Amino acid sequence: MKKLMFLLRKEFRQIRRNPFMARAIIAVPILQMLLLVPAVTFEMKHIDLAVDDNDHSPSSAELITRLSGSSFFRLVATPDNYSQAEGLLFSGKADMVLIIPDDFSEGMAGATTPRLQVLNDAVNATTAQLSWSYLTSVVRDYNRDVIIDRGAAPSAIPGINVSPRFWYNPTLDYKYYMLPGVLVILITAIGLMMCGLNLVREKETGTIEQINVTPVMKWELIASKVIPFFIIGLLDLALGLTIGWIVFNIPFEGSLLLFFACSAIFLVAVLGMALFFSTLASSQQQFLFVAFFFVMIFILMSGIFTPTESMPLWAQQFNWFNPVAYLMRINRMVMLKGSGFTDISRDMGLLTVLAVAYISIAIRAYRKRA
Amino acid sequence: MKRLMAFIRKEFLHIFRDYRTLIILFGIPAAQILIFGYAVRTDLTNAGIAVLDNAHDEITAELITKLDASEFFDVKYHLDSYNEIDPAFKKGTIKAAIVFPGDFGARLTREGSAAVSIIADGSEANNANLIVGYTTAILNDYSAGLTKQVTSSVPVINAEVRMFFNPNLKSHFMFVPGIITLILILTSALMTSVTIVREKEFGSMEILLVSPLRPWQIIIGKVAPYFFLSLVDVIVILLMAWLVFGLPVQGSVALLIAECMLYILLGLSIGILVSTSANKMENAIFISFIALMLPTLLLSGFIFPIENMPKVYDYVSWFLPPRWFVEIIRSIMIKGTGFVFIWKETMILVIMTLFFMIMSARRFKIRLEEGEK
Numbered sequence: 001m002k003k004l005m006f007l008l009r010k011e012f013r014q015i016r017r018n019p020f021m022a023r024a025i026i027a028v029p030i031l032q033m034l035l036l037v038p039a040v041t042f043e044m045k046h047i048d049l050a051v052d053d054n055d056h057s058p059s060s061a062e063l064i065t066r067l068s069g070s071s072f073f074r075l076v077a078t079p080d081n082y083s084q085a086e087g088l089l090f091s092g093k094a095d096m097v098l099i100i101p102d103d104f105s106e107g108m109a110g111a112t113t114p115r116l117q118v119l120n121d122a123v124n125a126t127t128a129q130l131s132w133s134y135l136t137s138v139v140r141d142y143n144r145d146v147i148i149d150r151g152a153a154p155s156a157i158p159g160i161n162v163s164p165r166f167w168y169n170p171t172l173d174y175k176y177y178m179l180p181g182v183l184v185i186l187i188t189a190i191g192l193m194m195c196g197l198n199l200v201r202e203k204e205t206g207t208i209e210q211i212n213v214t215p216v217m218k219w220e221l222i223a224s225k226v227i228p229f230f231i232i233g234l235l236d237l238a239l240g241l242t243i244g245w246i247v248f249n250i251p252f253e254g255s256l257l258l259f260f261a262c263s264a265i266f267l268v269a270v271l272g273m274a275l276f277f278s279t280l281a282s283s284q285q286q287f288l289f290v291a292f293f294f295v296m297i298f299i300l301m302s303g304i305f306t307p308t309e310s311m312p313l314w315a316q317q318f319n320w321f322n323p324v325a326y327l328m329r330i331n332r333m334v335m336l337k338g339s340g341f342t343d344i345s346r347d348m349g350l351l352t353v354l355a356v357a358y359i360s361i362a363i364r365a366y367r368k369r370a
Numbered sequence: 371m372k373r374l375m376a377f378i379r380k381e382f383l384h385i386f387r388d389y390r391t392l393i394i395l396f397g398i399p400a401a402q403i404l405i406f407g408y409a410v411r412t413d414l415t416n417a418g419i420a421v422l423d424n425a426h427d428e429i430t431a432e433l434i435t436k437l438d439a440s441e442f443f444d445v446k447y448h449l450d451s452y453n454e455i456d457p458a459f460k461k462g463t464i465k466a467a468i469v470f471p472g473d474f475g476a477r478l479t480r481e482g483s484a485a486v487s488i489i490a491d492g493s494e495a496n497n498a499n500l501i502v503g504y505t506t507a508i509l510n511d512y513s514a515g516l517t518k519q520v521t522s523s524v525p526v527i528n529a530e531v532r533m534f535f536n537p538n539l540k541s542h543f544m545f546v547p548g549i550i551t552l553i554l555i556l557t558s559a560l561m562t563s564v565t566i567v568r569e570k571e572f573g574s575m576e577i578l579l580v581s582p583l584r585p586w587q588i589i590i591g592k593v594a595p596y597f598f599l600s601l602v603d604v605i606v607i608l609l610m611a612w613l614v615f616g617l618p619v620q621g622s623v624a625l626l627i628a629e630c631m632l633y634i635l636l637g638l639s640i641g642i643l644v645s646t647s648a649n650k651m652e653n654a655i656f657i658s659f660i661a662l663m664l665p666t667l668l669l670s671g672f673i674f675p676i677e678n679m680p681k682v683y684d685y686v687s688w689f690l691p692p693r694w695f696v697e698i699i700r701s702i703m704i705k706g707t708g709f710v711f712i713w714k715e716t717m718i719l720v721i722m723t724l725f726f727m728i729m730s731a732r733r734f735k736i737r738l739e740e741g742e743k
Contacts, residue, residue: 020653039668042412042496043678089534090707092697107525114527122533123704124675125541126412126500132531133507140510143527154482158516160509161485164502167459169492177495197652284651285564286390293393297401305673306410307497309417309465315409329462336493339460 003216007224015228025232029186029240036182037248040305041174047131050077050094052085057105066142072134089121096120096131108146168336179244180331181304184324186240187233191267192291195229196274200287222363226271233267253338262330262348265355269323272358279365298324326351373583377591385595395599399553403610406545413541414500420447420458420467427475433512442504459491466490466501535704546611547699548672550604551692555666557600558637560658566592566645567654593638600634620706632719633695639726646733666692694718
């Protein structure tokens with residue numbers, strides 16, 4: 001135990017005296033929170049709409065006014081013909097083009113079926129779907145009002161009003177959604193990269209040899225390498241959370257204790273990974289590559305910005321072994337919804353099993369020799 | 371020239387003899403293509419929802435069946451009271467609850483308008499947005515069907531949409547250009563900066579400097595393998611995109627490759643510049659990650675559209691190469707446009723490349739002089 005204390009003192013001193021490390025410990029959380037949280041958003045502010053009006057009638061003018069009046073569409077261009085309209089999509093100047101044929105007002109008068117044609121830039125499939133559904137609902141409302149104006153009974157044209165409400169995040173602020181996720185990335189990056197690079201550096205510069213010839217036991221060596229980063233990880237988590245609270249004013253609904261407990265369990269799993277990857281690498285460069293490869297997969301699959309339900313079964317099964325996926329879920333539930341221990345007990349239990357498994361495998365794989 | 375060739379060969383051997391480097395060079399692109407192609411989707415399917423049907427009439431029953439039958443939703447619970455919604459959200463089993471008021475069917479048939487409220491779990495903002503969009507579409511579709519039944523004399527607008535560039539609305543159309551950008555930054559900028567700094571840190575740079583090789587030859591020798599491998603990576607990604615998701619290059623492949631070569635050059639010169647300002651590998655890694663990887667992921671419009679971000683990010687992204695490159699790749703690959711549409715972006719990249727080359731050439735000289743002392 002005494003030996004461990006000495007080793008820990010050595011590690012902390014090394015970290016403190018390395019200006020780069022000391023700075024990174026403070027700078028990484030600040031940078032990540034300030035950069036990632038506001039940037040990562042799928043929120044659609046507006047769609048750039050172009051309208052090619054061949055009809056030039058009061059009806060078409062009214063429809064255009066309604067579209068440009070909605071907060072969602074921004075009228076950016078009025079092309080004169082189809083090829084110009086297409087050109088706007090190719091050059092990216094418009095996201096959507098509405099083409100009103102020259103018989104639109106005749107159609108509205110009842111002579112034919114009034115038609116509208118929409119060209120939609122679908123490179124981003126999600127945006128394309130949503131903007132198309134917004135457009136159709138504006139057109140529907142317009143159509144309904146025209147029909148009612150002509151004296152038809154409202155019951156003839158039934159319409160369903162959808163009133164959405166967003167619980168736990170009433171204004172649907174994406175920062176609420178991203179912050180818990182960014183905190184997971186933060187402690188993953190700190191725990192995995194810093195601890196792993198530290199372990200491998202001793203190997204690379206040969207100082208591990210000096211420790212290997214001392215009577216320090218394997219568990220003491222591992223503990224002395226892992227504990228400092230466990231503490232730093234939790235401190236950085238607190239720092240990140242404070243920034244989120246001060247800068248972005250994100251509420252914290254649940255129990256702080258539960259939140260930190262889950263993150264601590266997660267950190268054990270991450271440090272286990274760091275230890276394991278360090279056995280695979282003999283240089284910091286190699287470690288970085290291996291770690292980056294796996295972390296990238298873990299984070300992308302975790303549901304940080306995509307729904308995990310839409311993933312195929314094999315990908316969902318993969319997430320059984322993905323600690324990031326558990327903490328991503330837990331953090332959002334605890335921070336934003338105020339879920340309690342009973343709500344997350346299953347995820348927390350599985351995460352614990354995973355953490356124990358990861359760290360045990362890593363300790364077994366670690367060899368106290370050059 | 372012969373010396374240079376020998377040196378380049380040595381560098382290649384360095385790379386090929388370390389499987390971990392090869393993981394980065396070929397494992398990452400392959401894994402990303404597979405993840406983005408098969409696993410990660412930005413749309414929502416099978417989202418668990420609950421319904422609270424206070425009306426219990428034929429119309430609500432039909433609507434609930436419709437919602438459940440759609441690929442988007444999976445109706446998990448039929449709730450009896452409003453108070454059951456919160457616990458279900460807290461357990462995380464549902465993403466939204468759809469509440470039909472007691473007089474829903476009656477009002478819809480009698481007055482022609484009825485209200486539904488969707489209570490979505492805002493903690494997952496993106497899903498919440500999609501759920502509202504999907505539900506609205508399903509309900510509108512239903513009420514449009516009713517309109518046709520009751521009215522035949524009044525005009526009903528028939529709007530048709532043509533989804534350009536991506537008719538089947540696949541999300542990987544968005545991702546593949548981003549993956550190319552990310553991989554190229556990784557293989558060109560990150561890898562070169564790290565290998566050069568590694569030689570410095572271990573002092574083997576000294577050995578190279580006292581060798582008969584000229585400084586520029588050392589740089590070329592260090593950089594050439596990564597130029598070549600980056601290019602191989604581009605081809606691998608394009609082939610995978612084509613074979614795995616059937617995403618062909620719509621425009622000219624030659625133009626695409628040429629633009630990629632320009633971007634690789636840009637990445638390499640950034641890598642050299644980073645290596646001149648970092649003495650330790652961890653610093654080089656840190657700089658590369660903060661200054662290269664993060665902006666590539668965030669500010670290129672690869673996953674998150676830039677136009678939705680706070681304005682500041684938009685302005686910052688003007689100074690970042692990935693933003694322009696993603697635009698170029700997307701234009702050529704997906705829209706199939708020619709050089710006329712992207713010459714502006716290309717010019718910006720050319721200027722940036724020249725800038726970084728000059729900067730790194732100047733700074734590298736200083737370093738070498740110091741080393742020779």
